[in-house]
Amino acid sequence: MGDIKQYWFVIRELTGREIKRKYARSYLGILWSVLQPLLFMLVMTLVFGVMFKGSIQNFPLYYLTGFLFWNLFEQISNSVMTVLVDNRDLLLRVKVPKNVFILSRCYTALVNELYSLLAYFPLLFLFGVKPNLKMLLFPIDITLCTFFGLGVGYILSILYVFFADIKYLYSVFLTMLMYLSAIFYPVEQVPMTMQxxxxxxxxxxxxxxxxEIMVYDTFPTAELWFKIVFWAVGAYLLGYLVFRRRENEVMQNI
Structure with a gap:
């Protein structure tokens, strides 16, 4: 929190630079953050919507909700992993805490996520989902998922400095994790062990x-509450501890 308050201007400037670089030479620019989830939803609905029509209620929203959270986690952990190496010159020239660069990548992913939500909420009501009080829990879910991704990113950012091949190994791991996240298929249709x-x-x-809270108007169980809090707090504390212990060795190996 100290880094955020003291270096908020720097974080915003780095975020603006990242967004401009990501959408450089693009006519639509940041609008791709809105269009991308919609296009993926359209494709997946055409491919899998008929297959799982009888087992997944409201498949387009089922998929889009899952995709938004997968995209948030993937963007945070992937972008934070390379941030120290990508900003090597700035780290050498400017006396700014390394954590500021980490937070800027995380903030960039959140900005992209917020733009994606501009398409998500209208679709909820277009598909007949009525507003309910449970939807107020949605920001909590976003926040906890962000902390989980940030914790993973802290660890990856240190590993990438010492072992560049972790980028390719993590890419393979992400592919496996995506298929184990039930983004486009019902969990009930896989074997019990896989469930x-x-x-x-x-x-x-x-x-x-x-x-549960956005599509099916169901209050999450106590077990699910425990899991999302446990993973967020545990991953963040572990990742930040690893980062703080090894960050002084970064400049020697970057």
């Missing part, structure tokens, strides 16, 4: 929480 694995997947827990 246990999926229910232990932190990213799936955040997806499930959001689907």
């Amino acid at each position: 246990m694995v999926i229910n232990s997947n932190p990213v799936y827990c955040y997806m499930l929480f959001a689907r």
Whole structure:
């Protein structure tokens, strides 16, 4: 919190630079953050909507809700992983805490997520979902998922400095994790052993929480509450501890 208050201007400037660089030479620019989830939803509905029509109620929203949380986690952890190496020159020239660069990438992912939500909420009501008080829990789910992704990102950012191949290994791991997150298929249709694995997947827990409160008007169970809080707090504390202990060695190996 101290870094955020003291270096908020720097974080905003770094975020603006990241967004401009991401959408450089693009005519639509930041609008792609709105269009991308919609296009993915359209494709997945055409491909899998008929297949799971009888087992997944409101498939487009089921998929889109899961995709938004997967995209948030993937963007945060992936972008934070390379931030120290990507900003090597700035780290050498400017006396700014390394944590500021981490937070700027996290903030960038949140900004992109907020733009994606501009398409999500109108679709909820377009598909007949009525507003309810449970939807007020949605920001809590977003916040906890952000802390989980940030905690993973802290660890990856240190590993990437010492072991660049972690980028490629993590890419393979993300692919596996995505298919174990039940983004586009019902958990009930896989074997019981696989169901246990999926229910232990932190990213799936955040997806499930959001689907219950946003799509199906169901209050999450105490077990699910425990899981999303446990993974967020545990991952963040572990990641920040690893980052603080090894950040002084970064400049020697970057």
